[in-house]
Amino acid sequence: MAQSTGQPHGQSHNPSYWTKLVRDDARAHPLQDTLAGLTMVLGAIAIATCMFRGLHILASWTGLFGVFTAAWGQYISTNTAQRFLLIIFGVASAVGLGIGLAHGGLLGGVVGY
Numbered sequence: 001m002a003q004s005t006g007q008p009h010g011q012s013h014n015p016s017y018w019t020k021l022v023r024d025d026a027r028a029h030p031l032q033d034t035l036a037g038l039t040m041v042l043g044a045i046a047i048a049t050c051m052f053r054g055l056h057i058l059a060s061w062t063g064l065f066g067v068f069t070a071a072w073g074q075y076i077s078t079n080t081a082q083r084f085l086l087i088i089f090g091v092a093s094a095v096g097l098g099i100g101l102a103h104g105g106l107l108g109g110v111v112g113y
Contacts, residue, residue, distance in 0.1 A: 029082070035073035036085045042066030043089030046096025056108060059100030066093025 046063035049055040070090025077083045100106075 027078075029078050032073060032077055032082050035069050035076075036082045039066055039070045039073055039086055039089045039093065042069060043092035043096070046100070047092040048096075050096040050099035050103070053103045056100045056103035057106065059096045059103070060106045061100075063093045063095075063097025063100055064106070066090065067097060 042062045043066045046059050046066050049062070050059035052059075067090060070086045070093060073086045074083060074090070077086060
């Protein structure tokens with residue numbers, strides 16, 4: 001006879017690496033997790049593209065959006081792991097934004113200045 005494990009069907013017993021990384025209180029926070037993940041992606045793109053002068057528009061815009069998502073995520077974050085990721089990648093977004101602005105700005109060369 002099959003025994004019930006108390007878990008609903010479709011849920012695994014082993015949490016993923018991301019779940020272990022950002023959920024130190026063992027509760028689901030989908031909006032906060034999404035903002036942390038989005039900030040990580042935007043910060044990585046901004047810092048990777050700011051090194052190339054020709055990609056200053058991409059670096060500037062991803063840096064700007066990364067700073068805004070990091071700020072919003074900090075405002076509504078619920079645990080320390082999320083705050084840590086938001087600070088690290090928010091700073092990376094700010095650095096990418098700053099260097100992108102120094103290389104030509106948000107619209108440099110597109111609108112004629």
